Amino acid sequence: MKMMKTFLLAVALLLGAVQAWAQNGTITGTVTTNNEPLIGASVIVVGSITGSTTDATGKYSISIKPGTYKLRISFIGYETQDHTVTVTAGQTTTLDVAMVEGALVGQEVIISASRRPEKLTEAPATIVTFGAKEISELPSFNVGELLARQKGVDYVRSGVLGVGINVRGFNSAFNPKNLQMNDGRLSTLIATGLPLGALSTVVKEDVERVEIVLGPSSALYGPNAHNGLVNTISKDPRTSQGTTVALGVGNQSVMTARLRHAQVLSKKFAFKLSAEYTEGEEFAYNDTVYFNNTAFPTFTGGAVPARFTAIPELDLDRRFNSLRGEAALYYSITDDSDLILAYGGSNSNNIGVTNAGRNQIKDWQIHYLHLRYVSPRVFAQVYHTISKTDDTYAMNQRTQNYISFRDAGFPEAEARRRAMNEQWFGISPTIGVALNRGALFRDDSRRWNGEVQYNNNFAGFDVVVGTQFQRDIAQSYNTYLLDAKGAIVIDQVGFYAQIDRSLGNGFKATVAARADNHDLYGFNFIPKAAITKTFKSGTARITYGQGISAPTILNLEANIFGGLLLGNGSGYTLSDGTQIPGLKVEKISTFEVGYKGTIGKNLFIDVNAYHNTSRDFLSPALNIATNGRTVTQRGGVPMNQVIPGTPATGAPLVLTYLNFGNVQTYGADLGVTYAFTPQLSAALNYSWFGYSLDKNDPANDGNKDGRVTDLDLPINTPANKASVALNYSSSKWFGSIFTRWVERYNFFSGINVASETIPELGIRENARFGRTFNYGPLGGFVNVDVSAGYRFGKVVTLSGQITNLFNARVYEFVASPIIGRLYSLELKVNIPAIGSKK
Template structure:
């Protein structure tokens, strides 16, 4: 035992001696012309994982660096990004002195990673990217970081309530839309069985977000299926560069209360950690989606609960193997209660939990990760179906107590409690699903070519406990394997070319190859790009193997046969081919311009859930299985009503986005964004007849996007005060998604506004509004900031999405405490 102790002591002494030979860098970051300390500026040692942030005096210190030559990169939103060469000697501290940063509210020098899966300047990225920075988030008084998505060019922002926000890109939206892939720290942030973005179920806390990168257009070549027409990549903060404690408190109307905590600390040259937590609650706007039962009966949603709450948090440990490589271990979890929109009616989310465990290895050449995601809910239910079930029992004379109790699982077909039968029309959604992901990526340079190669593996284990999937025999397991590669070459004269491709094989829908190519010209602060990309929207497990409400909505993995012999094929991937051109650059020191134009060619696109039993035809078979065996109790003649998903048609869409930033003075900028979207479709081609009713019309198109959108923002940030005014205009447009309709009157379709249409109530088209948001904040001192925000200042009653309330005024007040980490003095570093 004594010998072991001596060995350990010797190793400790050796380690201390090694650390003692390390050097350090210190300095102070200030604003040019003012010498005002820039608090929280990020200082990175390029080519390493070393870095820190400045303290309340603008000072920083980075210890334990090996002797050698380095470059410091200093960044602070609203200022230039200088790079400073520095030489570190063993056992001493190098003082770089005062680093002056020129104030600028222009963009363009920010570094993004989502376009090419490697760091590059925003202006050089071969894609249209909208960026939300940590400073944007810090200056936003809202508890909901999703509010900032409304300010991004090219983004079709939607608000479904106080809590619910989301985006779409370039049309084809629905109330069940997995086409915009969401990722957090290179990890899929989607539900397992449905592929839908986590949204309110996310585990990320606002104060821990470093930046959000929104890629417009296909990104599937590098990120896989469902990065179909966009990617939202959230990157969280590194604790080694963001030490300190942040406590935030929000209160507002609609009973909103939100409290959030983030703490990050560097424990040693090797170890750092961070923890976050949030509790948010409130009451959604008053709205009751109409439920119909039978031919005439109309009712309110049963036991609608408009209260929402979420508890979420994450923890991560960072271990530095050396100056250039790290191992990162993290966990996150959330528990949520809220209302969610679907294309078959709204869901009451009850204690839905999402968890993950994530391990990453990060170095300049190799990136590797493995993570496990799981979700669980036992009491979530479809409000529409449960209400219909309840009405069936009440109409037959059952007691109130029994009608409510049995409404979760059954529907009564009969005239009285003694005459009739109970049909299995389960409204409860249970989930005990898991996903396992692994990825290995390598990058290098060879003969003047920069290349990236990688492979990804995914296993989905979907388990609905027999409530909404064909999983009576046990969980549904689906494997997916993809290989991707990218080559980039500098051609001279400011030109670079990029080609990428992905080979992807899915156990259920087979093999797909996804290419991408780009040519980019860059000079000084200007760039012009021409890109081609393919994307695929893959059918989800729910699309393929869903079994909802006792067979009213069934997935389409095998195809269907109708009573007149019509065949409806099984689902394939939807594909989109996009050609895009764009320009980004600083027109002057005060003007930044970002414009793009695109043309999309889509085919086999996935419909929302539609009824395929139309024109008197019944559904007789699913694959080779009679419907009487698929849905117990179905007559031999077939099902007279069946919702499912189909592929259909070819649609060309096109559009353009225009973004202009003008900064007359360093503290003030104006941002104008405009987007146009159009489409063309051959109405004489019956392959475009999505609902199989023999004609092509609005019920088939599901374009679901406004033709024109415009926004204008004024942002001010100087000294202790900051604020903004944001105006957004959205043109009126029609929206069709499953049973949901929000459209202008159409006599040919029998469609009227403010009237029943099918299984829903049509309030008329979406959009057609102008909203004004204002916010202001004051930095009381270096530790305390207070701010306030009013969204929809003039209380315009507008609807932004189907099955959603009319959105009114929202206001909130935020108090934030920032306690920066203690920075050691130079004399403390040995």
């Protein structure tokens, strides 16, 4: 804990420095529209992260050092305004602003691209965003549905509950390459690095906005901001007081109830709390397990041999439910510095798709405790995350285990009891042997995170610097990790910096870099650079950035199905002396050009083109005991000590992960929004993706079968996709018509295959392939969604939505059901705060 104590000491010193800051002046005023207060408008000091938002009366206040500053006032749906003010020590400068409707997009202020506020059009990255207004007009409990409407995002629906996103290729059923955060906090599982998704603690009504950065963001956010970043920002209770109650119903037995309450108690204290309970039933889909009673199936195509039997998953439970909630207490230390203490928790039951089959998620709990200090110059945080489940299991492995006992003549009760941990290899209860083939996944993992960030302007240079600490404590009780001797503890420390400099004539240069050190995969340096040119109507940019996808604890220390699949954190030795190196990080380098801007007052354009070079891919699980060789050691330790019961001559079968490959990918995204009126707008999004794979390069032979094919480097994204939306929102009525087209594409992820017929690879459409069934390519559909709602005054809102209006039988993701039509109806009551004090 020495590193943690050092970090906390640094936070304390920074807090002391803030209290000793020189005497400031104050900028205050009221932001209005049509003589009414505008609540939640952003007021920032250009070139810094100093700023404020307007309260329930439209007022704002900023404490700042004496000097002359440019203030930028913005709010989604209104034209951004810039004003120059002069601040004198100990005095108050008043600036009142009247906002004008009309700028529906492009004028937002975002923070994710540079870790400080900046105008969306001026950010040195491709970034898309949606806010509280769009979220409030979505008649669904699932905010993730709005990700389908964002440019450049690969969106898939895997059921009533499940949605997934990816950016710019290389998706999988187990994808940790897009970093997801909530209020600066990692929203990922400890051992797998996967986004929390359905396990999240966030309630829809508490989301202020979501910002999605397309492309690598590791220079500022660290490992696994590889393809992109999804940053969710919650509401401040001081600018969103009141109580909201939402009740929703839909087909598939969906019911949801949500509550949010926020209140200002005094000038110093405010709090908020939110809660949700949602339940329903997934579309009917029984995934098939192909079982071989004497060995694991190795068949890879063609006619199904008689010894392979197709069996539905044992005890499949399609019901899902989740209980989640958060609470936060805000304390204003000074007029412009806050201390925020937050807690969140969730308990979830559902079906999870993996590269090796499907998991029955049983009472999986997530908890966090988060302390933040926020001021104009200093941001500091420390938080603790807990992940816990005792009864989650792999449905395919449990089914195989159960059938092995049942077919050998064991009693039903014994077959079920032993199926969670063992598989029987034999022909009767007395002739055969039981081997450890555990299907149970227990998790009792924790993560500690700390961060200190400082920003300032020095001689015309805007500087952001920070340091982060992370300690992962993964514990599976030897059910899916090599942790029989105790929890796996891994530390990593990162240092990052970004410098912006105006070059005159609208040009700005940005450079950023990050240095990371990890206990297992060592040191990495990650640079980023950009040049932007701002015109009157928009900004052009050229960007270079790197990203890394770090091996997860699961990649490094897996122990799945009784040691059949092992992590590769320390390398292997084969019986002929061959050395298999331990994993290192996967890397991507990206060049990107783009333009964001408006034409006139009504048309907004965002276009980009990019080229990626990716290397050292993390492979799927591969058998390294080939050509008669056995695996004798893992990291210098004999295999019979790693997995008890392994023959002294070595393990004849070990599945693990390797690094391999080098591939060029490229593409372009186009987004166009046109505002017919302040209430009515249309949006068009289009994305194209391509790649170049050298099939003569043996380094690209990921599965080590002696040839390079599409199975080695699965791209797993459509070459073309597009969407068109028509959106309407007035004081009373709101609604949308959204149409999404996704081109057919092949998808390969572990045992999951969704592909057209490829004879040379033994793949046939609508036939079994290996251990799963191939239903054919993903995509190849057009979906139409419609929604409408009406506000009865300022208190009651009624809205409804039909997803997949024409009931297209859509197969969007592997190991998932056909997605049919979904209905939802939502009643929302907003009760303003009464008697609150400011």
